[in-house]
Amino acid sequence: MNSLKIKNLTKTYDNGVKALGNITFEIENGMFGLLGPNGAGKSTLMKTIVGLQQPDNGSILFNNEDIVKNPTFIKKQLGYLPQDFGVYQNISAYDLLNHLAILKGLNDKGARKEQILALLEKTNLFEQKNKAVSTFSGGMRQRFGVAQALLGSPSIIIVDEPTAGLDPEERNRFNNLLSEIGENIIVILSTHLVEDVRNLCTQMAIINKGELLLTGNPEQFIAEINGKVWKKYIDKNKLLEYQNQYKIISTQLQAGKLSIKVFDNENPLNGFTQTEADLEDVYFTTLQKPQ
Amino acid sequence: MLRHLIFFEWKFYGRKISFYVMLLSFLGFGILVGTSAGIAFPNIKYNSPYAINFILGLFSLASLFPIVIMASQSLLREQDNHFEQILYATPITIRNYFVSRFLLVFGMAVFTFLLFIIGYMLGHFIKMDNSEKWGIFHFNYYLNSFLVIVIPNIFLCTVIVCCTAWFSKNKMLISLSGLGIYVLYMVVSIFSNSPLFAGASPVSDNAMSISAKLDPFGMVAFFEQTQYWTALQKNTMVLQLSGNLLFNRIVIILLALTIFYTVYKRFQFKNSNKPKKKVETINELIDRKYVYTKTITKSNGKKYFILTIVSFLKIDLKSTIKSIPFVLLVAITLFIVGMEMYGAIVGGIRLPQYFVTTTLMINTILATIPSILLLAMLFYGSELVWKSKSVNFLSIENSTPYSNSALFISKFGMVSIISLILIFFSIVLGVLFQAIFQYPIIDWSAYLSLFYFIGLPASLCGLVIITFQYISKNKYIALSVCAVFLVLTNSSLGKTFGFKHPLLRFANFLPDAFSDINGLGYYPKVFSVTMLYSLSFAILLSVLAILFLNKSVLKTKRKSFTILILPFIVMLLSGIYMMTKSGGVSKEILMNWQQHYEEKYNPYKNKPQPSITDVKASIDLFPEENSYKVEGTYILVNKTQEEISEVLINTSNEITWNFITSSQLTLVKKDEEFGQYLFKTKQKLLANDSISMSFKFEYKIEPLKGHQSFNAIVENGVFMRISNYFPSVGYNLDNEIEDKLERKKRELPLQESLTKVDAPLANPYNYEFINLDAVVSTSINQTAISVGELINNYSKSNRNYFHYRTHDIPFRFAVSSAKYAIQKLNYHDIAIEIFYDPKHHQNISHLINSIKKTLQYCETHFGEYPYKTVRFAEISSFTRGFAATAYPATIFINETQFHLNLSQGEGHDIINELAGHELSHQWWGNAQLNPDYREGSGVLTETLAQYTQLMLYKNEYGREKMLEMVRLYQNMYDSEKAFSGEEPLYKSNPNNTNAIYNKGLIKMYELYLLIGEEKINLALKSLLTKHKFPLQPATTIDLIKELKMFTKKENYTKMDDIFKN
Incomplete structure (x- = not known):
């Protein structure tokens, strides 16, 4: 069983932006979703775990080894897919995977080849293995990213907003791949798409403005607020009125009409109907809780 | 709008530290160049318009640096930041965008270069003194070349780099366009034989004119306009915007404008993201061959x-x-x-x-x-x-x-x-x-x-x-x-x-x-x-x-610093080794040494000293070891009419001296610093008394010190003018500082000026000639060559020995040694011998032919060849400084001037020239006509050899070819005369090679037109008969006198013009 223990992690950038403020949590094998709006500090947290950045304070223990002091320890068993990455010109998918496989320590030539070809098949890039990655489309490039993250035998995989910019089909395929590999190891998936976490993760955390707001099991969170979410279609112009009156957690346009959701222990009446809570409601209520 | 854009750009750069670093470095660079005064030309002042033009023109290329940096940072910034689509959606006009960015880059390049010029001027101010090397400061000089040379150059460079940037949208291509301009500059310089490249051979006026028009940087036009200027003109006249220079500058600016306008017209705000070739995702493969399994990694260890x-x-x-x-x-x-x-x-x-x-x-x-x-x-x-x-x-x-x-x-x-x-x-x-x-x-x-x-x-x-x-x-x-x-x-x-x-x-x-x-x-x-x-x-x-x-x-392993120890020790040891073995002496130290020598030994300058009359030496060469050993004896004779009681022997500090002794002399003082041995005679030396002296020395090349060009004891193709390293008698004038300014600075008296052409001469004149008897030995696989006649050769203990002997030659002899191939034949009673590298056989028969023709010509017209042998020996290019050089009976020829493909190219038959010139030195110079060192004496050796060479060339190739050669020498003379000065031939300084070789040949051609070959040869023969050793030496006045004997009276003025103008 792998474990990652993060304790009192803080990071403030040179320009004064507080990216991480005293973050503490623990995770074990399984998929862990990290939710938060843009700029919440997700990427900073991930880069810090990977060892690309040094925290100001705090410790990160991976399998009880301090990886702030010894980043090589995690790098030896890590798969990392950054939010945004480029590639060298003129290098084919196979060659680039081969390069990264060597860097990861797949020293045996035969085994290396076997695994690379398997990953290329798995990510549906087999046919394009001799084409330069720089000519790939966004989805293909992202699949390449997954392939490289799986090289070797990672015991922790960190993927940062992997489905951004993918079409629904690509996204689906990608998520399947993730869940397939996510057993027996730690997978940290950072995203702002609640649905992905809902579909994939057994554990999750929500962070915003560098603060950890919530960690736990998504199903449990949903169960906690179930029966307290109310929905109503209203006239667009009356939104302000409702905002003053109710605790609106989200608004959504549906076929030109505005649907609003409120969180309340009691039925707010006034035409609201109870609706089944989902993870999105958990997310929005968490973000809106006074901190 | 335009103003706003430029202001915005400024805000962008004003915050960058590297930007200020660049500006400062240009200023500093300018000061460095200004204080080091850059490149020194003879007679040209450091702050003359010529020098300023040269430096500013040369360094105008340095503005490529800011141009490329600015262009790659500023022109592609939108692309870098993926901002272009937003920019292109704004109402900014092409003109404003285009012009503002261009102006910025151009302006910054001009600005940085201005800083360079300011630094350059500052440097001049720091260094300027009242000496001859500095003229009066004129702001105008700097401004002129800035406007005429620099600005158009920067404009052109900016246009090329910016247009490349807009066209290619590729940073590397921007850098390469900068590199490309540099290359273009090199190419132009090479083609135009710009003085920037040392050793450039002269080009024809026509070629120069074409490259002056086309050189994008105006440097050729600058050289062309000033090539015939006198030193005075170069020191005072700024460039004139006329002729090819004007044409060039206008064309360059028009060209730049055209490129700029074309790109401007074709430029559209385009998204540079070309549609990428999307690779289709083909199939949702079902039958998978490979199975993904985790594979164990090992990320440490050597493998x-x-x-x-x-x-x-x-x-x-x-x-x-x-x-x-x-x-x-x-x-x-x-x-x-x-x-x-x-x-x-x-x-x-x-x-x-x-x-x-x-x-x-x-x-x-x-x-x-x-x-x-x-x-x-x-x-x-x-x-x-x-x-x-x-x-x-x-x-x-x-x-x-x-x-x-x-x-x-x-x-x-x-x-x-x-x-x-x-x-x-x-x-x-x-x-x-x-x-x-x-x-x-x-x-x-x-x-x-x-x-x-x-x-x-x-x-x-x-x-x-x-x-x-x-x-x-x-x-x-x-x-x-x-x-x-x-x-x-x-x-x-x-x-x-x-x-x-x-x-x-x-x-x-x-x-x-x-x-x-x-x-x-x-x-x-x-x-x-x-x-x-x-x-x-x-x-x-x-x-x-x-x-x-x-x-x-x-933090953890301070021990890892121990890894530094090994390289540190190696660096230290090699550094110490280099320090001790490289004998680099600064100019200052050398001149101090010279000054002290002069002050200390000046009293011996006019003391009577004996003359060396006989040299007997065994010279052992060890080419593979880069060393030689010499053991010898001198016979010294008092040829003065005074008594001699002190003998000063002067030795070279390059050499290791084993001993200098004489049974008739007592060593009084050995001065190691200056290599001086002061002896007292045991008995006073009266007129015609003689003493003998023996000595032994050795030399080995210290690789880090290098070798002197005339002391090249190399593995194969040795050449040494070894007499330079033999002991000499009396005060050595060559040790004195010659630079007049330097002498003035050190408060040394003026050196004695060159003896006048008409100064009286001692009678009888002491030629200081010697008889030489030298046994030269070398490795078993090599042949050693020296001067005079070969008496004997033999092999002993795995070495080859060559015994040379000759009498009545100047104290100037040399040796060579190499793995020679040899060709010998007889011409009448003279043995012709060619010693050459076996690979260089192509021109041997042609050389022999030229030797025969030269011998025939000179013997017919001037007199008998004085030796039994004519010997040509090839030497390696480790000796530099001459194409060929003549010693009694032996001529050494440098491989670089020998291994040429005579059948190809538009150049002259250099072998014919060399054979004609050098062989005729056996009459003009060496042991026959050997004038004393004075005004015009170079004419009697070099100019007469040039004349002989010209006549032989004419006889071989006809008048057309001769005219070509005269034009070539005219060209060389004209382009060098600003530096060499213009001297009348008959009074010319023997060191002024431009006068005695180039002008000499032209004037002899004029003489040839005036009185004809036959008359000249008669006069030369008569001169030789009257003045060759041991008779009184000739002067140019004697030469003119002899020539006049064979000239009609009405041509006297013309003849005087030839020699006296």
């Missing part, structure tokens, strides 16, 4: 370390060699090297084509490629380090456990590979040229050695650049620091800034001194030592960088 290095190398190599910039770099390299090779082969109009030997190709490569490699190293050293980051792949790579040392080593490997690739292509080109010109001998091992001799220093430069990049964490700062470091420590420019000492030089390339006869000689020894020093320095630096990269190491 992993090496595998990662190789993998990084492979990736860099694949992505580099397929990239456009690299292909262009190779193309440009091939172009430059090819041009240089072709230029080296063709020669020019002075010389015929060279044979395309491996030596010629290698020397061209050695002279050309180091600067290209340095630029390539600067570029790739910086690019490779930042590549992963700049393509945004770093975060993936960095999530793996590779070691920084492996990455570092792979980057070093990559720059080395790049340099090896460029060397490889140069070699291929060399071999191709050899094949095309059908030269049969290709020396593969010599070619291969280039990978070591060029590849190693280039890689070391690359290593230092990479190290700086890793240390500084800022690409441009590191680049600037490296550029400065390498310019100072590696380029020859650095030497002018005082970085001369071998310890201050880093990774210097081998000089282009490959010899066809002797190969590299002892240079590899020097190279290896200096490389060891540079290598240990570079390793020290890079290990430090790696240690600092792994910051954790710093």
Whole structure:
């Protein structure tokens, strides 16, 4: 069983932006979703775990080894897919995977080849293995990213907003791949798409403005607020009125009409109907809780 | 709008520190150039319009640096930041966008160059004094060349670079366009034989005029306009905007405007993201062959370390060699090297084509490629380090456990590979040229050695650049620091800034001194030592960088610093070795020595001293060991009418002296510092009394010190004017400081001026001639040559001995030795012997023919040849400074002027010229007509030899060809006369080679037109009969007198004009 223990992690950038403020949590094998709006500090947290950045304070223990002091320890068993990455010109998918496989320590030539070809098949890039990655489309490039993250035998995989910019089909395929590999190891998936976490993760955390707001099991969170979410279609112009009156957690346009959701222990009446809570409601209520 | 855009740009740069660093460095650079006064021309003042034009024109190319940096930062900024689509959606007009950006780049380039000029002027102010080297300060001089030369150059460069940027949208191409302009400049300079390139041979006026019109940088037009200016004109006149210069400047500006306008018209706001070829996702493959299983990794140990290095190398190599910039770099390299090779082969109009030997190709490569490699190293050293980051792949790579040392080593490997690739292509080109010109001998091992001799220093430069990049964490700062470091420590420019000492030089390339006869000689020894020093320095630096990269190491393992000890010790030891072995003496120290010598020994200047009359010596040469030993005896005779009681013997400090003794003399003082031995005679030496003296000395080349050109005891093709190193008697005038300014500064009295042409001469005149008896020995596989007649030769204890003897020759003799091939034949009673390198057989029969014709001509017209033998011996190019040189009965000829392809090229028949000129010195000079050193004495030797050469050339090739030769010499004379001064021939200084050789030939041609060949020869014969040794020597007045005897009275004035104008 792998474990990652993060304790009192803080990071403030040179320009004064507080990216991480005293973050503490623990995770074990399984998929862990990290939710938060843009700029919440997700990427900073991930880069810090990977060892690309040094925290100001705090410790990160991976399998009880301090990886702030010894980043090589995690790098030896890590798969990392950054939010945004480029590639060298003129290098084919196979060659680039081969390069990264060597860097990861797949020293045996035969085994290396076997695994690379398997990953290329798995990510549906087999046919394009001799084409330069720089000519790939966004989805293909992202699949390449997954392939490289799986090289070797990672015991922790960190993927940062992997489905951004993918079409629904690509996204689906990608998520399947993730869940397939996510057993027996730690997978940290950072995203702002609640649905992905809902579909994939057994554990999750929500962070915003560098603060950890919530960690736990998504199903449990949903169960906690179930029966307290109310929905109503209203006239667009009356939104302000409702905002003053109710605790609106989200608004959504549906076929030109505005649907609003409120969180309340009691039925707010006034035409609201109870609706089944989902993870999105958990997310929005968490973000809106006074901190 | 325009104003707003420019203001915005300013806000962008005003915040960048590197921007101010650039500005400051230009100012500092200007001060450096100003104080070092740049390049010195004889008689030209440092702050003359000529010197200012030269410096500013030369350095106007430096503005490419800010132009390229500004263009790549500013023109593609939107693209870099993916801001272009937003920009293109704004109402900004093409004109405003275009013009504002262009103006910014142009303005900044002009501004930085202005700072350079301000620095340059400041430098002048700092250094200026009242000496002759400085004129009055005129702001106008600087302004003139700024406006006429610099501004149009910067304008053109900016247009080319900016237009490349807009067209290609590729940063590397921007840098390459800068490089391309530099290349263009080089090419133009080569074609125009610009004085920027030393050793350029003269071009015809016509060719000059064409290149003056077309040279994009106006330098040729500048040289063309000023080539016939006198020193006074060059010191006071600014460039005139007229003729080819005006034409050139207008054309350049129009050309730039046209390019700019065309690009402007065609420029549209286009999204540079060309539609990428999308690779279709084809199938949702069902039947999978491979199964993904986790594979165990091992990310430590040697195998992993090496595998990662190789993998990084492979990736860099694949992505580099397929990239456009690299292909262009190779193309440009091939172009430059090819041009240089072709230029080296063709020669020019002075010389015929060279044979395309491996030596010629290698020397061209050695002279050309180091600067290209340095630029390539600067570029790739910086690019490779930042590549992963700049393509945004770093975060993936960095999530793996590779070691920084492996990455570092792979980057070093990559720059080395790049340099090896460029060397490889140069070699291929060399071999191709050899094949095309059908030269049969290709020396593969010599070619291969280039990978070591060029590849190693280039890689070391690359290593230092990479190290700086890793240390500084800022690409441009590191680049600037490296550029400065390498310019100072590696380029020859650095030497002018005082970085001369071998310890201050880093990774210097081998000089282009490959010899066809002797190969590299002892240079590899020097190279290896200096490389060891540079290598240990570079390793020290890079290990430090790696240690600092792994910051954790710093905290935990202080022990890892022990790894520094080995390179440090190697550097220390090699440094100490170089320090002790390299005898670099600064100019200042040397002049102090000269001054002290003069002050100390001046009293002996006019003391009567005996003359050397007989020299007997055994000279043992050990070419393989770069050493020789000499043991000899002198007979000294008091040829004065006074008593002599003190004898001062002067020896060279280059030499190790074993002893100088005489049974008739007592040593009073041995002055090691100045190599002086003061003896007292045991009995006073009366007139015609004689004493004998014996001595022994030896010499060995110390590779780090190098050898003097006339003391080249090299492995094969030895040449020494060994008499220079024999003891001489009395005060040595050659030790005095000659520079008038320097003498004035040191408050030394003026040197005695040159003896006047009509000064009286002692009668009888003491020629100070000697009888020479020399046994020269050398290695068993070599033949040794000296002067005079060969009496005997034999082999003993595995060495060859040659016994030469001759009488009544000047105290000036030489030896050579090599693995010679020999050709001998008789012409009448004279033995003609040619000693040559077996590879250089092509011109032997032609040389023999020319010798025969010269002998026939000179014997018919001037008198009998004074020896039984005519000997020509080829020597290696390790001796420089002459094409051929004549000694009694022996003429030494340098391989570079001998191994030429006479049937090709537009040059003259150099063999015919050399044979004619040098052989005639057996009449004009040496032991026959040997004038005393005075005004005009050079005419009686060199000018008369030139005349003989001209007549022989005419007889061989006809009047047309003779006229061509006269025009060539006229050209050479005109282009040099500003520096040499114009002297009437009959009073010319014997050191003024432009007068006695070039002007001499022209004037003799005029004389030939005036009275004809026959009359001249009659007069010369008469002169020789009356003045040859042992009769009283001739002066030019005697020459004119003899000539007049054979001239009609009405032509006297014309004849006087020839010699006195």
